[in-house]
Amino acid sequence: MTAVVDRNGWQLSGRTEGLEPLADRFRAFGWSCVEADGHDVTALRTILATSDDRPRVVIAHTVKGRGVGFLENKVTSHYARFSPSVLARATRVLERP
Known part of the structure; x- marks a missing residue:
């Protein structure tokens, strides 16, 4: 079993606090733990393609x-509703080379 935690530092009501060291908390419960850049799809694919003999968590650090x-x-941005104009604006930004 593999769980992925999107560790972006936010929750619905604001910043997350008191979770660190998150990896050590999982290890204390017997989980194998890997930390990675959650924006690096190649690295995530490599990590997820491997298996472990115990539960594993991937802490994906993202923005x-x-x-x-x-x-x-x-x-x-946690609960943003995109009007057509905001969606078009965000899409234009992401499509820039």
């Missing part, structure tokens, strides 16, 4: 809203 400046690292 909420990464790449879209008006959403990046903001609590409001």
